[in-house]
Amino acid sequence: MIEVKNLHKGFNGEEILKGITTSFKRGKTNLIIGTSGSGKTVFLKCLLGLFAPEKGSIIYDGKVYSELDEEEQRGLRESMGMVFQGSALFDSMTVEENIMFPLRMFTKQKKAEMLDRANTVIDRVQLINANKKLPSEISGGMQKRVAIARAIVTRPNYLFCDEPNSGLDPKTATVIDNLIQEITEEYDITTVINTHDMNSVMEIGEKIIFLRYGNLEWEGDKSQIFKTDNEAVTDFVYSSNLFKKVRNAQLKGL
Amino acid sequence: MFYLDDIGRYFLMLKNTFSRMTKGSVLRSLIFKEINDLVIGSVGIIIFLAFFIGAVVAIQTALNLTNPLIPKKLIAFASRQSVILEFAPTFLSVIMAGKVGSFITSSIGTMRVTEQIDALEVMGINSLNYLVFPKIVAMLMYPFIIAIAMFIGIFGGYVAGVYGGFVSSSEFITGLQEEFIPYHLVYAFLKTFLFAFLLATIPSFHGYYMRGGALEVGKASTSAFVWTTVVIIISNYILTQLLLS
Numbered sequence: 001m002i003e004v005k006n007l008h009k010g011f012n013g014e015e016i017l018k019g020i021t022t023s024f025k026r027g028k029t030n031l032i033i034g035t036s037g038s039g040k041t042v043f044l045k046c047l048l049g050l051f052a053p054e055k056g057s058i059i060y061d062g063k064v065y066s067e068l069d070e071e072e073q074r075g076l077r078e079s080m081g082m083v084f085q086g087s088a089l090f091d092s093m094t095v096e097e098n099i100m101f102p103l104r105m106f107t108k109q110k111k112a113e114m115l116d117r118a119n120t121v122i123d124r125v126q127l128i129n130a131n132k133k134l135p136s137e138i139s140g141g142m143q144k145r146v147a148i149a150r151a152i153v154t155r156p157n158y159l160f161c162d163e164p165n166s167g168l169d170p171k172t173a174t175v176i177d178n179l180i181q182e183i184t185e186e187y188d189i190t191t192v193i194n195t196h197d198m199n200s201v202m203e204i205g206e207k208i209i210f211l212r213y214g215n216l217e218w219e220g221d222k223s224q225i226f227k228t229d230n231e232a233v234t235d236f237v238y239s240s241n242l243f244k245k246v247r248n249a250q251l252k253g254l
Numbered sequence: 255m256f257y258l259d260d261i262g263r264y265f266l267m268l269k270n271t272f273s274r275m276t277k278g279s280v281l282r283s284l285i286f287k288e289i290n291d292l293v294i295g296s297v298g299i300i301i302f303l304a305f306f307i308g309a310v311v312a313i314q315t316a317l318n319l320t321n322p323l324i325p326k327k328l329i330a331f332a333s334r335q336s337v338i339l340e341f342a343p344t345f346l347s348v349i350m351a352g353k354v355g356s357f358i359t360s361s362i363g364t365m366r367v368t369e370q371i372d373a374l375e376v377m378g379i380n381s382l383n384y385l386v387f388p389k390i391v392a393m394l395m396y397p398f399i400i401a402i403a404m405f406i407g408i409f410g411g412y413v414a415g416v417y418g419g420f421v422s423s424s425e426f427i428t429g430l431q432e433e434f435i436p437y438h439l440v441y442a443f444l445k446t447f448l449f450a451f452l453l454a455t456i457p458s459f460h461g462y463y464m465r466g467g468a469l470e471v472g473k474a475s476t477s478a479f480v481w482t483t484v485v486i487i488i489s490n491y492i493l494t495q496l497l498l499s
Binding site: 006048050074077078082085086088089090102104106160173184217 | 279324366370374376377378379
């Protein structure tokens with residue numbers, strides 16, 4: 001579980017996050033949504049420890065990040081997995097090497113053991129015949145699968161995803177969303193996903209927080225988001241023509 | 255103020271590069287990869303350049319020795335001194351700032367743009383140590399290719415001087431051996447070690463701290479070349495003043 005208390009963060013005198021307080025439960029897919037410039041990425045980078053908050057605290061299963069020494073912070077980071085928007089695979093390494101990379105860095109396992117573990121997660125994310133290929137030789141959807149496999153290969157306690165289905169076709173995006181949700185339940189990890197894709201919200205939004213101008217505007221789940229009377233959330237949710245038509249049809253009783 | 259800020263960040267980068275070391279076995283394979291990319295990969299161009307630089311120095315010297323009282327062995331002496339003192343360590347390092355420097359900046363810069371550096375940081379890895387330290391260690395091999403360049407440069411002078419009909423083989427060899435000061439080699443290799451360090455670190459700085467996209471990677475590579483060259487030329491002047499005067 002991750003608890004965030006009164007989190008503030010700014011750059012060059014401009015306050016980006018203005019006192020966010022929320023929590024993300026273990027075994028659930030938690031979504032951060034909001035328009036561009038709402039502070040989603042900064043919030044996610046604070047959760048990852050890449051940005052130090054100016055005020056407030058982030059608590060990972062009872063451990064306050066800012067109170068840990070450097071060694072403990074590094075240890076905590078090793079228990080985090082991250083799926084980047086552009087996958088961020090190491091382009092000089094093969095798929096297999098990319099997935100084994102965290103094991104090579106942080107474990108004393110022999111190569112055969114690492115390969116065995118890598119193959120387990122490769123099977124889990126359903127990557128077929130890609131082990132020896134370079135990231136540039138596989139599709140965007142497969143790159144996301146590799147990124148997920150790399151993120152979970154060390155059995156992390158926390159999984160963070162920054163727009164995991166951006167640039168993917170709707171069908172592949174749904175497959176990736178479902179894969180993340182299945183892994184979250186199976187590994188019993190705390191997953192936080194940064195997205196502005198309403199399909200993801202509908203598919204896997206077990207907890208959703210809506211950020212606006214650096215404030216936590218609304219929180220709830222996928223069943224509540226379509227019923228809320230919060231104007232900013234409604235504007236965001238129904239900004240797509242498809243959702244507008246669905247809503248109009250609902251209002252007309254069709 | 256802007257430059258002072260960059261100089262400060264450069265030294266902070268160096269401090270962080272030597273802290274929180276990456277796992278030994280991983281580091282070892284990275285160092286071998288960098289030796290291959292940065293040093294072995296430069297041997298061909300270094301040999302090519304050194305041969306023709308040595309040859310041109312020999313021809314230029316020969317054509318300027320119009321006084322019959324000046325012995326022809328001076329052609330060999332001039333070739334040796336020019337190649338050992340300046341052309342091999344300094345001139346070739348400036349060229350390497352273009353070849354090795356832009357390779358380092360663009361590879362690290364691309365990793366920055368594609369969030370690969372963020373991925374390393376999220377995993378709890380000291381990205382500076384992982385990326386820059388192996389390059390510094392690999393560049394410790396750089397003086398070896400400069401030694402090859404010295405040999406090839408003098409050989410180029412010999413070929414141009416003897417086969418161009420400017421000097422006899424025995425005169426050239428005599429000239430090579432005359433008034434040789436071993437300390438000049440110490441001076442040349444001391445500055446080569448410094449240039450190797452600059453060639454590894456200044457382009458890494460420009461790549462690591464760049465912001466933006468593909469266009470900025472190109473701009474960072476250009477500014478890395480310019481700044482590496484400027485620092486090499488200035489430190490060459492300072493070292494020459496300190497060690498030779």
